[in-house]
Amino acid sequence: MKKTLPFPVENIADMLFSPALQWGNLILFPGTLPNLEGKNLKSPFVGDQFRQIIRKMEDSLKKCGLTFDDLLIVIILLKDMEDYDEINEIYSLIMKKNGGEVDLMPVRACFAVADLPFHAKVEVFYIAGKPGKLK
Numbered sequence: 001m002k003k004t005l006p007f008p009v010e011n012i013a014d015m016l017f018s019p020a021l022q023w024g025n026l027i028l029f030p031g032t033l034p035n036l037e038g039k040n041l042k043s044p045f046v047g048d049q050f051r052q053i054i055r056k057m058e059d060s061l062k063k064c065g066l067t068f069d070d071l072l073i074v075i076i077l078l079k080d081m082e083d084y085d086e087i088n089e090i091y092s093l094i095m096k097k098n099g100g101e102v103d104l105m106p107v108r109a110c111f112a113v114a115d116l117p118f119h120a121k122v123e124v125f126y127i128a129g130k131p132g133k134l135k
Contacts, residue, residue: 020060026129027064031077032056033120046083046121047090053124054094066128068095071106075125081112083121 021028034049035042035056043049061067076087087110095105106126116123 020064022064024129025131026072026127027066029057029060029126029128031117031123031125032060033117033123036118039118041118041120044121046078046080047086049120050087050090050122050124053122054090057124057126061128064128066130069103070128070130071126072129073107073109073127076108076110077113077116077123077125078110079113079116079119079121084110087122 017030019030032053034052041049042052058068061070076091078084078087091108
């Protein structure tokens with residue numbers, strides 16, 4: 001049975017999606033965008049935008065009692081594949097913990113798309129899970 005997780009989100013009534021869904025031991029997170037000021041991006045740079053998304057991911061995982069080690073799949077949407085190397089460099093640094101790599105890297109896909117909401121340069125969708133009871 002699936003259920004929406006009670007994440008504190010502003011204007012949740014206006015959202016056309018859940019902030020996160022739990023289905024068994026899986027948590028499905030919606031596409032995560034960089035930080036906005038109103039409807040404007042805080043930074044036009046893909047590296048900054050990706051780091052902001054990573055911080056949001058870490059916070060959302062933590063609220064579920066999870067970490068990057070619990071990621072099962074990460075799907076990255078890029079406005080421009082020219083940004084692929086920069087994203088990979090940042091991603092590889094994030095997937096390290098205490099000087100070592102996460103126990104098992106998540107499955108990952110990266111796609112170029114025509115456009116993203118708010119003209120962001122990157123958006124990330126991810127699924128995490130853990131055997132046993134989730135928080």
